[in-house]
Amino acid sequence: MKIFIEGGYLITQEKVFKEGGVLIEDNLIVEAGDLKEVKKSVGRGFERIRANGKMIIPGLINTHTHISMTLFRGYADDYPLQEWLEKWIWPIEAKLKPEDIEIGAMLGALESIRMGVTTICTLYHYHPDHNEASGLLRIGLRGVVGIAVFTWQKDENIRNIKNALSRWHGRDGLIRVAVGPHAPYTVDPDLWIELSELRKWADEKYGDSGRVIITTHVAEDPNEAKITSERFNVKIPNGSLFKYLDNLGVLNEYFLAAHAIHLSNDDIKAIKDNNVKISHNPISNMKLGMGISPIYKLINEGIIVGLGTDGPASNNTLDIFETMKITSLLQKVITGDPTSIPARTAFKMATIYGAKALSYSGIGDIKPGYLADITIINLSNPHLIPIYDPISHLVYCIRSLDVDTVIINGEIKYHEGKFIGIDVNSVYEKVNKSVSRLLSEVSDIG
């Protein structure tokens, strides 16, 4: 399919065009820039998307979520963490069937698209036939799908990773499978090493269809170092979990750590020295009372930090526009410096840094040769008038629901209030059926 996006602000990583144009052929961007120039290359057979008065940006990237947990958004808010997990989340998760995991991912994919997100990185339980990858594929969202690993079920989890790699990695040019050790306090040191080697093996074997990365959680809970040390009888040098992982030899540029809230200088050095990537999840970190990651320090060190929402059970949405704004606001207030994480940096975190965090080349920008993942924003609502600086507007003013059109891998998925080629109501029906069943099964226990 050929698409010509005509007019409107065009925001690329290099430049802002006041009147831009983009040409797409199949799943690739073939031209992007000033409208007058781009127009010259428009031949026959291009579908035209009129974007004058709108804004064209790279599709946003959510570098950390648990997309199937969209089923649990708002299920249990305002509880202490342990009560939240033990009394609410784990009991209902225990009732999940493979189909529920797929349905939750479909719902989360719809939400992501509606909010201008074109790629997510997710981490959850896996079943060969129905899982997060199958759910994303049914909707058509690009995803890096981590398969969770815990020490107490490691054999099954590793079988799942191998199964997922052979079955879903590279599918439709949209899915990449990732190795997903849950966290230092749930994965023993030997298993970390085994998984690091597994990733390397997988990358060599399946890398032609896309890089295989590790996605995990590190330094989310303030007590995590202590718990890890006690549970696995290991020494955490000066309480630095990243130093501990570094000593295990598992840190490298394909290691994506979510949260990274409680960081000493040792942590930051280990992250930097190994070119580890960070996913910053400010909303979940705040909502669960976990803390504020000093990402201004990481950015100053040149460390790649992408943005994540975490699962909708602790957010309760998949809104990367909201995350951009809160990221910038939080760093300004903890530093007392209003110049901290300016709009341009927050925008990069939601796009090109997100791509780098996932080791995913070809997304996060609008330029020839890049994958055609594009979001178009309607600027007609009163809260978007006037406009002085489009990128500042993007971070501080534009709301996720201002998104007007979303293109993923060259396909129009959402346009002017409607999902294209997706039966939304049938997804909602499935969601409601799953939720009713889960609630009745959980109430049977209580």
Add this chain to the structure above:
Amino acid sequence: MKIFIEGGYLITQEKVFKEGGVLIEDNLIVEAGDLKEVKKSVGRGFERIRANGKMIIPGLINTHTHISMTLFRGYADDYPLQEWLEKWIWPIEAKLKPEDIEIGAMLGALESIRMGVTTICTLYHYHPDHNEASGLLRIGLRGVVGIAVFTWQKDENIRNIKNALSRWHGRDGLIRVAVGPHAPYTVDPDLWIELSELRKWADEKYGDSGRVIITTHVAEDPNEAKITSERFNVKIPNGSLFKYLDNLGVLNEYFLAAHAIHLSNDDIKAIKDNNVKISHNPISNMKLGMGISPIYKLINEGIIVGLGTDGPASNNTLDIFETMKITSLLQKVITGDPTSIPARTAFKMATIYGAKALSYSGIGDIKPGYLADITIINLSNPHLIPIYDPISHLVYCIRSLDVDTVIINGEIKYHEGKFIGIDVNSVYEKVNKSVSRLLSEVSDIG
């Protein structure tokens, strides 16, 4: 006009109805509750708003903004505070004509309505013919309009307040004029006392058309006590600005202080003892790097705290949904306690506590005898599925642009994507004209 809102979740301060109904006659709510009951009273001549599958809530209340500054949203982001003020905001403000103030207020009123806000409290410069009150009236937004007072222009400012009271107070049942001393560091002690007496006099003379309150800024900047002390050669006891104001005898239940970030126990005691009201403005406080107000302490003390956005030049929107969520998130993260400011409290802050903060009876709830200020939310977007707890949904999931219908003082102002009885494009044209002129005049200086 008679309106029957039929079906949908109905959220009142007392109760959540799963299938609710509301009857409005003229500008008042005459019945609200379970749909089956309410239906019995529907006679002839009711306009019907179908709200099944939607959510009916009290119109939201923004207790602090500078609504005309909507013209400057995004004009100068990511600058240090003094540079922001001196190099950017003040020079362009100096070029404002009275008509610009009115036009900015009209734009801000449109934005507020689009986002489900039905009452604002604003504070700005005044001109008898064209001002924030006249702008709000042209759109039909309810407003408490503070007239700013500074020591160095006090005679003119006090004349303005008296003029505004006689000309605008009570107009259309929508406008109340408030006395607006700017802040402790810009208003000398004698003037504080004079303005406190002026408020009392005005309340006695004009109170039949609505209470007259004081709206001001206190303890926004960390250096404010020091600056105040030096500028006016006064002692600020232990650095407590509220104690200082208490000693002047100007604190009482009609005193609304915005920001209140830097609070000692002395401050909190002075606030509580005098039943002072607080407007919490977390987004502006973060964006300017001013600090985080410990409002969980105030709430625990039973102090009334409403929510504010501050002016769009430091936010950059008038979005009270966003403010509710950030309020809750911020207190959870600074206390490390995920139960802090739960959804129900944040919702009250945006509604009934907001009403109390403005000493405005008859708004902030949906019940017979209250003014018909109502917001209806469309729940059909994927990020609002499923629903477990409507109030939690309201705070953590619903976005301002999910607002579907807004009724103010019994009039439908916005319905299903369209402003009713308002020529939006003519407002936008005026805004663009004002902005072009202002920018050209500012660039003439540079």
